[in-house]
Every structure is written in structure tokens, then in C-alpha cells.
Amino acid sequence: MAENISRAAFGSAAFEKRRLPIIKKPENIEVAQIELSEILHLGKLNIRCNSIYRDKVSKLIQCDLPLEPNYMSNKAGRFAISLGPDEYLILAEPGGENQLEKILNSSNIAKHISVVNVSDAFCAILLSGKKVREFLSKGCPIDLDPNSFQENQSVQCDIALANVILLCLEENEFICICRTSFANYLLDWCCDAGQEFGILVTKGI
Amino acid sequence: MRHMQSHRLETNNGTSINRKKPVHFKFDRKEFTGFEGETLASALLAHGVHLVGRSFKYHRPRGIFGIGSEEPNALVRVIKGASAEPNLKATQIEIYDGLIAESQNRFPNLKFDILSINNLFSHFFPAGFYYKTFMWPSSFWMLYEKFIRRAAGLGKISKKHLEQNRYEHKYFHCELLIIGGGAAGLQAASIAAQTGVRVIIADEQHELGGWLLTDNNFNIDEKPALNWVRDTVEKLKSAPNVTCLNRTTVFANMDDNFTIMAERVTEHLSRPFAHLPKQRLWKIRATKIILATGAIERPLVFSGNDLPGIMLSSAIRSYIKRYDVLPGTRAIIFTNNDDAYFTALAIYEAGGFVRCIVDLRENPKSQIITTIRKLGINVKTGHAVIAAHGSRHISSVDIAAYDSEAQAPLSSISHMDCNLLAMSGGLNPVVHLHSQRKGKLIWDERTLCYRPDNRSDEWISVGSANGTFQLKKALNEATKKTTITISKLLKENKKSKIQKNNSVPNSEEKQQNWAPTPAWLIQSAQPHISNKTAFVDFQNDSTALDIKLAVREGFHSIEHVKRYTTTGMATDQGKTSNVNAIGILAGSLKKSIAQTGITTFRPPYTPTSLGVIAGRNIGNLFDPLRKTRIHSWHQSNGAKFEHVGQWARAWYYPQEGESFHQAVTREVYATRNYAGVLDASTLGKIEVKGPDSAEFLDRVYTNEFSNLAIGKAKYGLMLKEDGMVFDDGVTTRLAEDHFFMTTTTGGAAGVLGWLEELLQTEWRDLKVYLTSVTEQWSVASLSGPNSRAILEACLGKDNNIMHDFPFMTMKNSFINGIPARIFRISFTGEMAFEINVPARYGLALWSHLMQIGEEFKLTAYGTEAMHVLRAEKGFIIVGQETDGSVTPYDLGMNWIVSKKKSDFIGKRALERGSMDEPQRKQLVGLLTTDPQKVIPEGAHAVLNPNQEAPMEMLGHVSSSYYSPNLKHSIALALLKGGSNRKGQTVYIPMLDGQEPIEAKIVEPIFFDKKGDRLRG
């Protein structure tokens, strides 16, 4: 039933109220060098557990919880991101979060961990293009040098005035996760900061 | 009419200008032509224009004095479209076609400035003038201020100023930041470039090279010095690990090598690219910093030394060599060192007439002096320029034999006419960025300058910035120190290796004698007269006399003298003035310079525009505006919004022709009589999970939660440790070890932060996990007599939950297929349900409710109606009825403070004796005598409206509305001893002579006192 209802995609319909695609670029640049779109309906689970239960959780969700902070692991399209010494964010295929939640909450460690569905609290934005690091450096104080922030690294930080989780997929490809209520602001910021390189905002996938 | 470039040399040797590209610009409405690559100062000098401004205090005519950011005089205003930027240095403005610049601080024009009358009365404006004169009587300050405001101040922005320029920020990380692109900086960078570490080299000028752009008639590394510069820059620009920036001023060096610099990206272009910013602020975290910031020449301090036509010797040489501009044809050189002889040579070679070199030294000997003498130039050693004369330009000087130690002339004065005076008092290393980090400075007796102590290995000074003025030694130093620094870096980072023996480029610069003779003040035989116009700080108009006066008045510390005389303050930051001021102070105190000390330089090194500091944090990017998922519905239904925290909340929904008051009245009335719905998605929501959850809630709330049954909800009040109300909200038990907490909209982040703090720091043994789910749920708060019917209709076949759904319970169900958590709780005093759905369905739920609700007269209401509804019931709002000084007892909420629990946050504080004080402010209701009169919120109440001021205040009104249901104005107030004043009459005095409002103190509840509607 629920699936029949049109699901508001981006945080507070930040995308929906705009006419997509948005293209902002200087005349001398032919192709936008930054591409932005939302990854729709991505399942997101917040897991709290201390190190004793980490392996057990990893086994249950079939994706290793990273041992080190600021890293993520990825298996069969699922991501496990470390948010702190005992906090993780799991990204799963749409609907996968419900399945994982059930598995974890019916396991024998359910009492010791916390599993909270936050799929609708956060939105995931895919950012790519050869100038994407330079673009992000306009608002992100983290060292974004390709040698310092590499594939499979993640970081919780600020982009301008929004708090985000930034994941590095490839040298020029990132996922940026932010609270949905900040999505409007973040999109405005991206469109503004991306002008210099040319930015293309397209409908999510 | 365009003016002639009368002072442009034919020679065409200028290394920094492009003669093929003439550039047209305006200065003070006159049209000029210069060449691409030069500054406004150089182009004006090419036309013989020296006079470009009036001084700050005395409005004395002032001319171009220096060549770069050290310029204290030539501050101009640049106009672009509707915006005008004041206080830019003409020596740093690159000219472009269509540039419009104006002189400042003059009225009506530069040549005839009315306020220059201050100059005639300069003895009325000594150091500390404002402090002394306007001290008494204080009530006169208003009057003085108007005068001062008009007379003082430097530069003006346009009255119709509209900032349309784009400024951006950028973060950057590097292993090595090299500040300054002169010989030492370039050498450091070229070593670093080979090692693969990330390097930034930044230079203030539009081209790198520093003084090598001026002095370059020798070889470096077997090639002409200029070629060495160009090759090195080329090499750096092509290195992938090097960021090479020109037009970039590092203006702040802060803790842990956090440095800030401003890059002028398009400011120098007549048609800037729209997508690029005018300036870019770089925020850099560098592992190590090399300061190769060079040195600035010192002026000499003598009577009339501020006249236009008197310039720094090195600046004159640069104008000749870089821009083919000879600023004067009959020159006198006044010096205490060798360097000025090279200026004499440059003037001579450019075809100027060097009338005389006046050298303070008794018997200087060096190769350049011999060369100069051979050319037949008159050199007077042991002499000084005692005074300069002229009205708006120097026309002659007084010269006499001089005893530097006694600071007195030894012979009678001879006059000599001239139209240019080059002065050279030695060099000041640019130590500002070192000093900003509290780096200490050492007085070097030999080179007569303050140089860095080199204690830190986080930032390292090299070359002239370190007092190493000779090129050969500077290059050597840069090579060695950079090698050591990078070796350390690589050790820490375990990256690639560095060559240990980097070769030092062989420079064949002519040796100079860098031992100037001390000369801080040149006095005439009547020092009290000559010192009056012997300027130390040109920008702040402070003189040798001011410093001496300060000493006489008891200011002996350099920090005090600086502030009393304003020497070395403001935008100039003492670039040319500081050491001379210290020298004069030391002389007056009969102390050494080292004993006198030096002030701390502060950021910014050069004036920095507010625009670049703000960056893009302007307009809609100034502060994030958070929106709920239902926002678009509110918008298309004409809602007005109010900002709560960072949230945009629907405030009220005016229908056509409705006023604010009418709309709110309609919404309140509809909710009480039929049904209303509020978007409550912004409420803070926290999932509390873990075996100790109940214990934790017992400790943070005043009331008990461990006894709450599963599926039941409870209102809770949270205090801080001082016993004052901090937040409130309803918490529901979802399972034995699982609670769902709600907080106020504005307090959400603060509450989560506070609870996390307690768990992580205070009660680390409790097994509780908190997760914020504020945005996970969209919330529709459905309220009113028809709410039950609407919900039933919405639930359809799932409506069996309604059979047993008492007040303060929670049920899971589906609404039109949407999974929902439904809470029967109420903030309006009506039967009410808060429907929570996963946020993606928020809008769908809302639309469905509105559709089903139509036949039940469902009305969307905003936050204002919510406020009225809850005030009718006397429900408090944290932050409105509370302000951090209100306890639960003050609110009359004793019932919520558990007596059973042994501990909770705030419990001990509530037991303090003063908490029972009967005269504390307590919450009461107010009913106005005139039911139509609404008291302004925040107004104060008194018992006797006729009392003389200061009146005895009873307390303040925290909430006040017109209640459409009671047809009466109602208010909540916090009044001293309020709980014992029921029935008393109070008065609320009004502004502007209006009658005080009369009101009666009542219970803080106005509607349905028994709560029958609520429980229904």
C-alpha cells in the first residue's frame, strides 16, 4: 500500500520544488564539471553497539562494520560507515533497512545494541566531476587532497553551515549525507559554489 | 583632455609594464593613460601627480610615498558601478581600462581642503587630544562627537552602496606555506617543489620576484637575475605539488599555522569574469610556514618629511626600474646607509639630476660610494636634511652638518632647491606575521632592526624578513632552512626524501654595507618647533613631538605610547613607523632600543575587505533555513512563516483579505469548535534505547518514568543542575527498554547534546543509546472536538484502535496504508492526536487529512493559533514562560517534581534555601479590566501606576493574546510572590504617555479548567 504513495524524495522536497535539471555554468565552459543528483529511497540505519558486539552485527548484516573511525566498508551494495567509537550508519538498498532492522532486533544481541531507522531523516547526494574536490573545498575544512581523503574513507564534517557525512567512492565521486531539513540549504550552496566550474543538478536515481 | 606622461622615461627598460597596451583611467575626474602592468601610483607619478590625499588629522597634503602595501598616504577610493571601496592603496591598485579612483579626506577638493585649517591649529591637536578635551562634562560628548565624526574618519563608502561583488572562501591544506615570492621565497619554493610535498607560495604583488624586479643588473646561477626569477616561477607553476599565487596577501598567521590570505582574483580586470569572485579568502592549515616576507625601508624623521615629493629611496628606484617613471628631476638623497646610493645611480642613469647625497655617516666607505663620487655627484657626509619646505610639493631643503648622537645640527644651514627627496633610514624586516603568533623580536645592533627570534620551528623566517639583507646570504639561508624544514616534515610524514645538499644559487650582486648609522630623529636648533612637523606615523599623523609629549606626561611603556599617540595603529600597523617611534621613545627615556621593547603586531597585516571575510555567507546562504516535508503545502496555501530556531514554521494562513488577527481568530475558533491541524514535524524527537533507559529518564526528568507502562505517554520537565527549567516534552514508552522522547523545537539540538554529555561524562555506566530522529518523522497534530471522527475516517478499516484509545497513550496503525505512530496527547486542551509518519509520507498524510477532514470543518492552524490555544489552557512554553531563572515551583508545577526519587538533575538545587523565597517570581494569569485591550508581551507590571520613577517592578508579562473563545484579552505573567496575589489588581504602564493597562491577577488557566474536553 505504502509503496503506491508518491514518496517525497529529497529533504523537504528541495529537489521537487525546482525545475530539473538545473544547469549553472560560465559561458566558456562547455560541459558542467560538477554533477549532482539525489540517491533516492536509500535505506539508512543508525546502529549503536560497542566493540564486543561488532563482529556479531557485521555477520548479521553481512557487511563488516569498519574497525577504524573515518572509514567505511562496502559489500554487495551495502555500506557500513563508522560515525564514532560505537556508532555506525548503514546504507542499504531501498527497503533493505527494514529487513536489516528485523534481523538485528530479533537476534540475541538485540538488548545490547540500538537500531534506529533513519532513512527519512537523512538524504544522500551523489557528487561527481573532475572539479568536485575543488568545489567542496569552498565550504569544507577537511583536507580533500586525493592523497589524504581516499576511496573508502568517510568523514563527518561541515560543508559551509550544514553538518554532513562525506563518503569518498572514487577519486572524483562522493556521497554527501545530510539531514533532510538542511537539504534545501545545501542544494542552494552547491548551486552557488558550483557556478565557477559549471554544475548540473539532475533528477535522482 | 588626457594628461601628458611627463615623467615617463623614453628608455623603455621598465620590467613591469607593457608599453604596447595603454590603459585609460580616471583619477579625481581627470583622465589619464598608463600602461598595463603598473599601479595607480606609478601611473599618477608618470604624469607628475604626487599629491593624492590629505592626512587623517591635520589634513596636510600628502603624496605617494612608497611602492607597495607599506604606503601610508596614498589611500584612495575606487568606484565600480554602485559600489565604492575606500582606503585602497594607490601603490597596490593595478590600473585597468575604465578604472575610476578618487582621493579621500578632502573637501571640497584636494588642492583646497577646508579642514586643512586643522594644520594651522595643530598645537591644539597633540597626542591624547580627544582623551583630554572631550572628557568633561560628559554630557557634552554628544556635541563633540558630531564634530569629530565629520572631521575624522578615513574614507567613505558610497551612500547608495550596494555590494554586488562576489567573494568566496576556500579551505586548503599544505605541508609548506611560503609567504613572499622574492629571492628567498622563490629559492625556498624551488627546493620544496622537488620533494613532492604540497607547497603554496603566495606573494602580495601581481608578479613574483620581490626586489629582484627592481635590482637585477647581476647574474644568479650564471644567468641574468630576472631570467632566474622567470625560470623559477615557470618551474613552480608547472610543478603539480605547488600552488603559486600572486596578488595574494597573507594577512593573519594564527594558532597551529592556521593562516588566512586574501587573493585578489578579478579585482584588477576591467571586465571580470562573472563566475569568478572579486577576491577569495584562503583558509590554510600549513604544517610549516616559511616567512620570506622581505623588508620595508624606514623613512627618516625630520621637519616637513611628509611633503609630497619626499619618498622612500627604494620606492623611487623601483618606479624608475620597473615602470620607467622618474618621480622628480632634481633629486636630493638623504640616507644613513649605502642602499640609497643605488637610487642615486638609478636617478642619474635615468637622466635625472642628483643635486646632492646627504649622508648622516661621518666617513662611509664602499664601492658604490666610490662609483657615485666618480660620476661627479655631490656627497655630503656627516650632514643631515634638517627640514623640507614647500606648500603642496617639496621645493627646497635645509642641510647642515649634523651630530647624530647629540641630535643637533653642528653648522649653519644651507638651502638647496629640489623637487624630489629620497630618504633611506635602514630596513625593517616584515616581522608582522611572526609577531602575530607571539613570536619574540630581537634588536640587532649591527643592522639596526628588529628581527625574529627564530625560536619556533613551525614558522621560520628567511632572507630580509630575518634581517639577512644581502642577497647571497639570503639565498644561502633560504636553501639551508628550507632543507632542514622539509627534512623534518618528511620524517614526520615518512614520504619521499629530500636531497641534503641543495646547491645555493650563486648570486653576483654587488656587496653593500648594511650597517646604517642610528638616526631616529633629526632635529633643528629649535627642536620644539621642528619636531612638530617631523612625522613618525604618516597615516595616523603622529609626530616626534607627540611621542616626546607622551613621555613627559608619564607614558613610558611602548604599549602605552602606541595607544596614546596612535602611532603604529590602525590599518598601517606600523609598517614604516614603528621602529622610528621606538627609537625616539628610547632616546627620550635614555634607554636602549632593546630595553624599550616593541609592540605586538596584530592581524590583519593589510586592510581586508569585510566582503571577503563574509564570503558567500550572505543572503539565503547566511543561515540555513530548515523546512519540513509539508512546507510546500503551507506555501501553496498562503501561509506566513515564522522562524523558530532555524526552522521555518507555518505561522498563520491568511485567507483573502484577512488580517493577522482575523486569521488567527478564525484558526483558534475552528480548532476549539470543530478541528484544527498543525504541522508539528519540527518538534525534537529522540529514540532512547537500552536496558538503563528508564533509569536514565528518571535521572533527567523531574518526574518518574520507570513506572510508565508500555504504550503510555507522560509529560516531562527537564531541569539543568541549577534547578531551572531547561526543556519539556512528552515521552512515550514503546518497550521495556525503548522510549520515544520529544523536545521543544528550538531546544532539540541542545537537549540531545546535554543528554549525550550526561551519558558520556557523568553516568558512563548507564547502558543507554540516543538517536536523533527529528527529521525521520513528519507530525500532524490533529486537535478539536471533531478530531476523533476525522482520525476514525482516516483509519478506515484500521480504526479498531479507536475503541480503546485513552488520553496519554500511543498506538501503531496505518493511515491510508501509511505506517503511523499515533499519540493521544494534547497541547491545545482539546481532544487531540499527534500522528507521526515516516517523513517521506509527510505530505501524503497531510493531504489525506485535509481531504478527509473537509466534511468535519478541519482547518490548518499555525504556530500563533497554537500559542493562543495553549495560553487559554495555561500551558507554558519553555523559553517564553521560562528564561533560565524559573523553577518548576515558580510555574506552580510542584506536582511534576517527584518526592520519591532519590536523585535527578536539579533536585539538590531545588532544595537550596533560597528556592522557597516567597518573593520569587511566580506564574500567574492576568485578565485585563478592558477585555479588548491586549497587553504587549514583555511589559512590566506594577502595583502603583502613580509611583515616581524608578517604579517598583512586580514582574513581566510573558505571553499575551486576545482569546477568541473567551472573547477576552488574556495574559500569563511572572510576578513577585504571584501565587499569593490572586485577586489583586496590577497596572502595566505604557510608553508614550498612554494610560496604564489595568488587570486582575488570576489562576494561570482560562479555559476548561477541569480538562473535560481534553479527556473527552
Add this chain to the structure above:
Amino acid sequence: MLKIKCPYCGYRNESEFSCGGEAHIARPAVSNKITDSAFCEYLFMRENPKGVFLERWCHTSGCRRWFNIARDTVSHEIYEIYLMGNTPKTVKGKKAYQANWRRTSKAEAASKTPKRTKK
């Protein structure tokens, strides 16, 4: 702007953190009755030393974890960063910890034997 090493996230800008003031202020349990003045020492009195200061920081924009810092209030030098529940290990940190008047305060003595609110 300081560069602070979050024990979990590594070096970050000061602007990502919030400072929670003096560390090692033990909360007196209400059941261990203490006088108003002893309680007010806990509630209101804070150190403001020139030199080494032990303080609590939270990595607000990052992992949201709290930790302790031994910082010099004059030079801003950070001598030590250590986890919650620990005491400083460096000589300077230890000295600052031991020299603090709280070690002998009544409020701190009353913080012992934490009790469950309901038994």
C-alpha cells in the same frame, strides 16, 4: 584556530569542537547530604588558571564524543588528550589535576557511591 586531535577522528579545526569548560568536576549524589555552600562550589565555582587547564571538549561537528584536554591557557599548547573517565598521564596534567582544590572538596567526596534513583 587551534588544531585539535579528536581521539576518534584525528586532527580537526577548533571550529568543529565545543569546549565544555573545566573537567573532573564530580557530581555530588543528592543522597549524600552536603551543605548549600559545598553544593554551590560544585554548581558555580570554576577554575580560570593561567597555565595548564584540564578541560572537556566535544567533537560537535564530528563524532559527538566527549574527551579531556590538558591545555595551556597562555600558549594554547595542548599537552595531552585523554578519554573520558581517565585522569591525565603527563607530568603537567597530573600536577594540574592534583593541585586542584576540588580534590579535597566536600562536593567531590559526596560524589562517591553513586546510587540508583529507585531501589
